[in-house]
Amino acid sequence: MTMHSRKVGLAVAQMGAVNLADSRASVVKRLVEMMREAHGRGADFVVFPELALTTFFPRYWMSMQEAEQRYFETSMPNADVQPLFDTAKSLGVGFYLGYAELTPDGQRFNASILVNKQAEIVGKYRKIHLPGHDDHKLDAPFQHLEKKYFDVGDQPFGVWNLDEIKMGMCLCNDRRWPETWRVMSLQSAEIIVLGYNTPSRNIHWPEPVHLRMHHHLITLQASAYQNCVWAAAAAKCGYEDGHHMIGGSVIVAPTGEIVAQASTEDDEVISVSADLALAETFRKNVFDFARHRRPEHYRLIVERTGPGEPLERA
Numbered sequence: 001m002t003m004h005s006r007k008v009g010l011a012v013a014q015m016g017a018v019n020l021a022d023s024r025a026s027v028v029k030r031l032v033e034m035m036r037e038a039h040g041r042g043a044d045f046v047v048f049p050e051l052a053l054t055t056f057f058p059r060y061w062m063s064m065q066e067a068e069q070r071y072f073e074t075s076m077p078n079a080d081v082q083p084l085f086d087t088a089k090s091l092g093v094g095f096y097l098g099y100a101e102l103t104p105d106g107q108r109f110n111a112s113i114l115v116n117k118q119a120e121i122v123g124k125y126r127k128i129h130l131p132g133h134d135d136h137k138l139d140a141p142f143q144h145l146e147k148k149y150f151d152v153g154d155q156p157f158g159v160w161n162l163d164e165i166k167m168g169m170c171l172c173n174d175r176r177w178p179e180t181w182r183v184m185s186l187q188s189a190e191i192i193v194l195g196y197n198t199p200s201r202n203i204h205w206p207e208p209v210h211l212r213m214h215h216h217l218i219t220l221q222a223s224a225y226q227n228c229v230w231a232a233a234a235a236k237c238g239y240e241d242g243h244h245m246i247g248g249s250v251i252v253a254p255t256g257e258i259v260a261q262a263s264t265e266d267d268e269v270i271s272v273s274a275d276l277a278l279a280e281t282f283r284k285n286v287f288d289f290a291r292h293r294r295p296e297h298y299r300l301i302v303e304r305t306g307p308g309e310p311l312e313r314a
Contacts, residue, residue, distance in 0.1 A: 058132065086119070089118060134148040157180060194232075
């Protein structure tokens with residue numbers, strides 16, 4: 001049984017392909033349409049994907065100057081994105097949005113923001129676990145150049161109070177790392193939201209395609225359960241100019257169960273009435289951190305980056 005219910009309308013707005021020729025204005029129009037649909041379903045908050053405003057440009061090799069001019073945002077909101085903020089304010093719906101951020105001092109981040117029901121930005125996150133490479137792999141079918149185009153996030157994982165909800169956020173590859181979730185859970189996160197762009201083909205080794213979705217789902221399910229949080233993940237997916245990315249946008253309960261999942265690789269809204277009190281059952285029993293965690297025995301997690309020798313025993 002759960003404690004006293006604390007229900008929130010939680011929606012994920014999956015996006016189909018955004019091609020090179022698509023304008024930001026056309027993309028934002030799609031986001032606005034999905035926000036209106038989510039609101040019609042009773043959503044209080046909508047999760048949009050990573051790098052939602054453009055195609056997944058790290059698959060292409062180009063100069064840094066060209067990347068900055070074509071794909072990065074120097075302000076948020078800006079003229080192209082303002083309609084989304086205006087719609088959010090008029091509907092009273094908060095949202096999460098991923099985009100490429102160019103700071104005034106020239107830093108480049110794969111970023112995301114939390115926006116409340118008044119259309120105010122209350123939190124920003126900059127991706128920490130950057131996948132891929134920074135060299136030009138001439139023999140690869142496409143590139144994965146996040147390490148070339150983005151700086152590593154300069155702030156730790158945070159949790160913000162968004163319309164009475166403790167909400168954390170991450171981006172794409174971050175979801176695969178258990179530290180991501182635990183750091184936010186230790187800050188009493190109730191919902192963790194994220195966007196992703198995950199190619200169905202692994203350019204580094206011949207990974208079976210079905211494992212891409214398998215690993216995506218088990219990571220979210222295990223992380224939600226082990227950290228007593230709701231997880232909401234939004235894909236940008238389908239064939240972007242012939243390059244395929246997985247869908248599988250999901251909402252996962254603190255039980256580890258998938259309670260909503262996208263069935264297409266197009267623009268698609270999924271939603272649930274998420275009872276935040278559901279997590280209390282687990283926080284007070286199986287995962288009562290204060291009673292059961294033993295951080296004095298976890299020091300290797302922060303002392304070592306990679307594998308080393310076994311610890312000497314007395």
